Amino acid sequence: MAYDVPKDLAEKAAIMREFGRRRAAGEPVPDELYAKHVNATNDHYATGPEPGQHIPDFALPDQNGVLRSLTNLAGPNGLLLAFHRSAGW
Amino acid sequence: MLEKNGVRIAAVSYDSQEVLKGFAEKHGIGYPLLSDQDSAVIRRFKILNVNIAPELRAHGVPHPVNYLVAPDGILIRKYFVPNYQHRVTASAVVLQEFGTVAEDAARIVLRNKTLTVEIGLSGGKAFAGQEISFFANFELKPGWHVYGTPLPDAYATTSITFDDSKIVRQSFELPEAPPMKIAALGEALPVYDGSFQGRGSLLLKFPIEAGRIVLSGRVCFQQCSDTVCEAPETVAFELPLTIEPFMVPTPKK
Numbered sequence: 440m441a442y443d444v445p446k447d448l449a450e451k452a453a454i455m456r457e458f459g460r461r462r463a464a465g466e467p468v469p470d471e472l473y474a475k476h477v478n479a480t481n482d483h484y485a486t487g488p489e490p491g492q493h494i495p496d497f498a499l500p501d502q503n504g505v506l507r508s509l510t511n512l513a514g515p516n517g518l519l520l521a522f523h524r525s526a527g528w
Numbered sequence: 529m530l531e532k533n534g535v536r537i538a539a540v541s542y543d544s545q546e547v548l549k550g551f552a553e554k555h556g557i558g559y560p561l562l563s564d565q566d567s568a569v570i571r572r573f574k575i576l577n578v579n580i581a582p583e584l585r586a587h588g589v590p591h592p593v594n595y596l597v598a599p600d601g602i603l604i605r606k607y608f609v610p611n612y613q614h615r616v617t618a619s620a621v622v623l624q625e626f627g628t629v630a631e632d633a634a635r636i637v638l639r640n641k642t643l644t645v646e647i648g649l650s651g652g653k654a655f656a657g658q659e660i661s662f663f664a665n666f667e668l669k670p671g672w673h674v675y676g677t678p679l680p681d682a683y684a685t686t687s688i689t690f691d692d693s694k695i696v697r698q699s700f701e702l703p704e705a706p707p708m709k710i711a712a713l714g715e716a717l718p719v720y721d722g723s724f725q726g727r728g729s730l731l732l733k734f735p736i737e738a739g740r741i742v743l744s745g746r747v748c749f750q751q752c753s754d755t756v757c758e759a760p761e762t763v764a765f766e767l768p769l770t771i772e773p774f775m776v777p778t779p780k781k
Contacts, residue, residue, distance in 0.1 A: 442599055444780060446606050448579070448580075448581045449581065451579050451580070451581065452580075452583070452584055454579040455580065455584060455586065456584070470735060473735070477734075478724060479579055480577065480579055480580075481579075481591070481712070482579050483578065483579070484577075484591045485574055485575050485576075486575065486591065486606055486608045486610070486624075487573040487574050487575045487593055487595070487606070487608075488573065488574075488595075488603050489603065490603050490604060490605055490606065491602065491603065491604075492571070492603055493601045493602055494579040494591065494595060494597055494601055494602075495569070495572040495573055497562075497569045497572065498602075499540065499561055499562040499563055499569060500545055500562070500563050501538075501545075501548070501560040501563070502548035502549040502551070502552045502560070502561045502563075503549065504545055506559075507538065507560050509564055509599075509601055510697050512536060512538045512560060513536060513597065513598075513762055514534045514535050514536040514599075515599070516533060516534035516535050516598075516599070517535050517536075517596060517597050517598045517599055517635050517719070517720060517759070518535065518536055518537070518595075518596075518597045518599075518734065519530055519535055519536070519537045519538075519540070519594060519595070519596055519597075519621065520538055520539075520540065520594070520595045520597055521537065521539045521540070521594045521595075522539075522540050522541070522570065522573070522575060522588075522590040522591070522592060522593050522594070522595075523538040523539050523540065523541040523589075523590075523592065524541065524586065524589040524592070525541050525542065525547075525586070525589060526541055526545055526547055526548055526551035526561065
């Protein structure tokens with residue numbers, strides 16, 4: 440996209456706050472603000488392990504308090520593990 | 529769709545177990561939502577989003593990555609779309625990994641006297657900014673072939689290209705073409721004959737207005753037999769796709 444990526448955390452935070460304010464208020468988000476927000480959020484993005492590598496071990500509680508790891512999550516052909524922002528906002 | 533293919537789903541976020549429980553109940557989510565409250569696993573995967581200032585509530589969230597992991601823990605593929613809200617479609621994952629497409633997906637058959645090409649999308653719906661896949665099944669009459677790569681300039685490689693008005697990035701891959709000695713030419717060239725399949729991916733632009741759009745593309749090929757070589761041909765095609773409305777907070781089950 441044609442919009443610049445902001446350089447520092449404070450500038451990014453200002454964009455994110457305005458985006459969040461408009462979303463919370465139910466106001467329309469102009470395309471330009473949306474694009475700036477996406478760029479600020481994705482600056483220096485990282486995507487973690489590479490195909491062929493072993494993923495890091497993990498054990499986390501699910502929504503019912505059951506401790507989950509790859510062993511008790513994967514189906515016969517594997518697991519689609521999706522990292523999300525938040526379910527709370 | 530993934531479940532039918534033996535792949536289970538789990539999601540990780542930095543929310544508390546209570547928030548996740550409420551979210552799962554509200555939206556009827558059956559798969560596990562994992563609570564990584566201090567973002568320790570997010571950090572271990574090295575995908576913490578460092579653009580978010582500590583005073584913001586979003587501090588601690590990951591970059592949006594989906595991992596398709598084999599049961600033994602080896603990463604098969606990962607999906608990242610530079611738009612935090614929308615991911616590669618489940619149907620695109622299923623087409624890439626298991627070769628099946630959604631029932632609502634558009635497909636088209638192109639036919640001339642020697643070649644039949646069936647081209648189809650992985651799914652019928654997608655969000656702007658999302659990645660979808662497509663397949664192409666080629667079938668040649670006996671005695672005829674088309675070309676792979678690498679190829680001398682005089683010949684046309686088999687390819688599929690979509691118009692870029694709605695697409696940021698695209699790819700199309702065919703299996704390796706075995707070399708075949710062309711008697712009339714006395715040289716060996718990489719060719720396809722009989723039946724073969726190609727796969728590709730399309731990263732949709734953002735934004736695109738919601739509703740039905742048409743993805744236009746073209747197939748290029750040059751069909752030859754042992755004795756005749758025809759001129760390269762380009763055949764245009766169109767495949768419809770429904771772009772879903774942008775802000776849809778309700779996740780799919």
